[in-house]
Amino acid sequence: xEQIFFxxxxxxxxxxxxxxxxxxxxxxSAFYLMVTLLQVAAIxxxxxxxxxxxxxxxxxxxxIMVLFLFAVMVLDIGKExxxxxxxxxxxxxxxxxxxxxxxxxxxxxxxxxxxxxxGYTDGILIGHGTEVLGxxxxxxxxxxxxxxxxxxxxxxxxxxxxxxxxxxx
Amino acid sequence: MNGKKGGVNIFELIKxxxxxxxxxxxxxxxxxxxxxxxxxxxxxxxxxxxxxxxRGLHTLNRDEKGRELCVACELCSKACPTQCITVIPMEDDTxxxxxxxxxxxxxxxxxxxxxxxxxxxxxxxxxxxxxxDYELACTDSSCNLKQREExxxxxxxxxxxxxxxVASSTFIVTPAGIRIKADLAKTKRRNW
Amino acid sequence: xxxxxxxATLALMVIKVLVITxxxxxxxxxxxxVERKVAGHIQVRLGPWRVGPHGLLQPFADMIKLILxxxxxxxxxxxxxxxxxxxxxxxxxxxVYAAIPFGxxxxxxxxxxxxxxxxxxxxxxxxxxxxxSGLGVYGLIFGGWSSNSKYALIGGLRSSAQMISYEIxxxxxxxxxxxxxxxxxxxxxxxxxxxxxxHWNFFYLxxxxxxxxxxxxxxxxxxxxxxxxxxxxxxxxxxGFHTEYSGMRFAFFMLSEYVAMVTVSVMSVxxxxxxxxxxxxxxxxxxxxxFIGKVILFIxxxxxxxxxxxxxxxxxxxTIGWKILIPVSLVNLIITGLMKI
Ligand code: SF4
Ligand code: SF4
Numbered sequence: 001x002e003q004i005f006f007x008x009x010x011x012x013x014x015x016x017x018x019x020x021x022x023x024x025x026x027x028x029s030a031f032y033l034m035v036t037l038l039q040v041a042a043i044x045x046x047x048x049x050x051x052x053x054x055x056x057x058x059x060x061x062x063x064i065m066v067l068f069l070f071a072v073m074v075l076d077i078g079k080e081x082x083x084x085x086x087x088x089x090x091x092x093x094x095x096x097x098x099x100x101x102x103x104x105x106x107x108x109x110x111x112x113x114x115x116x117x118x119g120y121t122d123g124i125l126i127g128h129g130t131e132v133l134g135x136x137x138x139x140x141x142x143x144x145x146x147x148x149x150x151x152x153x154x155x156x157x158x159x160x161x162x163x164x165x166x167x168x169x
Numbered sequence: 170m171n172g173k174k175g176g177v178n179i180f181e182l183i184k185x186x187x188x189x190x191x192x193x194x195x196x197x198x199x200x201x202x203x204x205x206x207x208x209x210x211x212x213x214x215x216x217x218x219x220x221x222x223x224r225g226l227h228t229l230n231r232d233e234k235g236r237e238l239c240v241a242c243e244l245c246s247k248a249c250p251t252q253c254i255t256v257i258p259m260e261d262d263t264x265x266x267x268x269x270x271x272x273x274x275x276x277x278x279x280x281x282x283x284x285x286x287x288x289x290x291x292x293x294x295x296x297x298x299x300x301x302d303y304e305l306a307c308t309d310s311s312c313n314l315k316q317r318e319e320x321x322x323x324x325x326x327x328x329x330x331x332x333x334x335v336a337s338s339t340f341i342v343t344p345a346g347i348r349i350k351a352d353l354a355k356t357k358r359r360n361w
Numbered sequence: 362x363x364x365x366x367x368x369a370t371l372a373l374m375v376i377k378v379l380v381i382t383x384x385x386x387x388x389x390x391x392x393x394x395v396e397r398k399v400a401g402h403i404q405v406r407l408g409p410w411r412v413g414p415h416g417l418l419q420p421f422a423d424m425i426k427l428i429l430x431x432x433x434x435x436x437x438x439x440x441x442x443x444x445x446x447x448x449x450x451x452x453x454x455x456x457v458y459a460a461i462p463f464g465x466x467x468x469x470x471x472x473x474x475x476x477x478x479x480x481x482x483x484x485x486x487x488x489x490x491x492x493x494s495g496l497g498v499y500g501l502i503f504g505g506w507s508s509n510s511k512y513a514l515i516g517g518l519r520s521s522a523q524m525i526s527y528e529i530x531x532x533x534x535x536x537x538x539x540x541x542x543x544x545x546x547x548x549x550x551x552x553x554x555x556x557x558x559x560h561w562n563f564f565y566l567x568x569x570x571x572x573x574x575x576x577x578x579x580x581x582x583x584x585x586x587x588x589x590x591x592x593x594x595x596x597x598x599x600x601g602f603h604t605e606y607s608g609m610r611f612a613f614f615m616l617s618e619y620v621a622m623v624t625v626s627v628m629s630v631x632x633x634x635x636x637x638x639x640x641x642x643x644x645x646x647x648x649x650x651x652f653i654g655k656v657i658l659f660i661x662x663x664x665x666x667x668x669x670x671x672x673x674x675x676x677x678x679x680t681i682g683w684k685i686l687i688p689v690s691l692v693n694l695i696i697t698g699l700m701k702i
Binding site for chain 1: 484485492503505506532545
């Protein structure tokens with residue numbers, strides 16, 4: 001049962017991900033990206049972490065994609081569609097993609113991606129997943145958590161500083 | 170404005186924090202929500218009967234013996250700023266009018282008329298009055314031109330009726346058109 | 362041989378989903394009528410009057426009109442997204458109700474079976490509701506963009522910016538409620554407010570009312586109600602994002618807007634006013650009636666607000682969101698945290 005659902009979600013996710021990079025219209029790309037992110041959220045639910053699923057929908061689909069769209073919508077789509085999408089980047093991009101795919105394939109085949117199973121069983125995770133996550137994050141992983149927060153803060157301040165300069169100039 | 174120069178006005182701040190203005194506004198609308206509506210239920214149930222000074226459709230009067238008061242002097246058509254009244258006189262000694270000069274044709278073009286009332290002021294015999302019929306709309310141009318015969322028929326609201334009231338009315342739909350019949354016996358004043 | 366009780370549970374689930382969906386589909390009929398009546402009476406008019414007694418059949422007349430109207434798709438519109446957008450607005454509005462608790466367990470008489478008056482009790486219910494209701498904005502954005510009309514585009518842009526700005530404040534107030542109730546599950550949040558009226562989150566002084574007003578303002582902005590209805594600002598934008606829509610597609614936008622308004626009313630009741638808990642101990646009033654009563658009061662409040670306040674200017678909207686609501690909620694969060702230690 002779960003397997004079937006997983007394959008449904010995964011297929012849609014991959015197809016729409018292909019859609020993101022293959023359609024010419026940026027708004028359509030954004031739409032496909034949204035579908036992909038929603039499918040990923042569904043897969044999170046299958047993995048017994050509704051918290052992550054909700055946050056995925058909330059942050060990525062609900063906020064970040066809306067920001068993307070805000071920027072994309074004001075583009076002049078008509079011109080965007082006409083311009084050739086391929087340029088010099090492809091010379092570097094194609095080898096890079098090939099190398100990365102090969103790396104991923106190697107990792108999957110070699111089975112290096114699996115981590116040792118922790119002490120949390122289904123019984124604990126269902127119903128208390130959020131609590132477990134929160135406790136871990138704020139005790140064991142407090143340092144990386146704070147580092148990430150500061151990183152985000154720096155990015156935020158940077159963005160504001162850039163805009164301020166722009167206005168003065 | 171004031172707050173910016175001399176520090177923050179503390180009273181203004183408190184007012185904002187507890188949404189005083191919002192609450193005031195909401196209370197006003199709540200008050201209106203509870204008051205009775207002023208809408209006239211026209212045409213189904215109520216109809217406004219205007220005051221005597223109202224200037225509606227023209228009406229041609231007769232004297233108490235039933236003779237036409239109009240003497241076809243054409244003063245009304247001369248006084249009319251839009252020249253929408255046409256009067257063609259003729260001689261008649263059958264006692265149709267109060268004198269031997271009566272109107273052969275007396276017509277008013279309502280599309281041009283601006284209901285200024287100059288015509289009724291000009292009339293020496295008080296034959297012409299602007300009455301209180303105001304439902305003049307129709308679906309074709311046939312009703313634009315009002316002839317003498319039509320205007321001689323007394324209007325629904327007699328001159329003696331004071332007006333300024335709401336009468337209860339009935340809405341009558343007939344194949345010939347729609348009609349709103351007001352019952353002048355059942356009236357009430359409105360206090361707005 | 363499948364388990365009888367499993368089938369019963371599934372059937373019950375399907376029935377619950379169907380009942381709630383049907384209720385939500387029918388909801389705009391009374392709501393449009395009531396909204397127009399409230400508008401009328403606030404403006405000392407009568408509102409709908411001529412179709413049926415007291416105009417009661419007006420919504421049905423409107424519905425027939427909307428169904429019979431031609432479904433116009435502008436020639437230069439992006440057909441795919443244009444046709445999809447109304448559904449993208451509608452589906453999230455309905456999906457939210459999967460997590461909303463209308464009442465506690467209730468035993469069916471004669472059958473001796475317990476039924477819970479909610480579809481699921483998710484342990485991340487509050488996040489689910491916020492996340493899903495936030496998705497509704499895609500309908501507005503895509504609808505506005507795909508119409509290929511400047512008014513619709515500006516409406517869509519405004520709704521996306523507005524949504525981003527106010528989502529933050531609303532989530533902060535949700536965090537506040539979670540702190541007060543110590544759970545992410547909506548059922549638990551309501552249960553935590555049981556007892557007397559003073560247990561309601563709204564009366565958790567001094568932070569409760571502040572959270573409530575932050576939530577109320579933010580949520581009003583997110584569902585595009587006056588005074589924050591800039592995406593469909595009829596004074597300057599025609600009809601905003603749904604300028605180009607007609608017939609049933611327009612009706613779907615209307616539907617999702619009304620459902621969103623009900624969602625916000627329901628969420629205010631659930632998060633701050635004790636859900637189905639009775640404020641006073643009056644016997645024989647079933648909890649669901651308390652719930653419905655409180656929701657109706659909120660719906661009236663939103664209509665009342667709509668016909669009282671003028672619309673904010675766009676920069677004022679942004680100022681309220683970023684410079685007032687977010688700092689206030691940050692301070693309030695600290696106070697709440699300290700009080701809960
Ligand atoms: S009311 Fe004025 S415009 Fe009309 S017919 Fe009389 S004089 Fe002419
Ligand atoms: S209505 Fe009066 S003013 Fe006009 S022609 Fe007759 S008498 Fe003269």
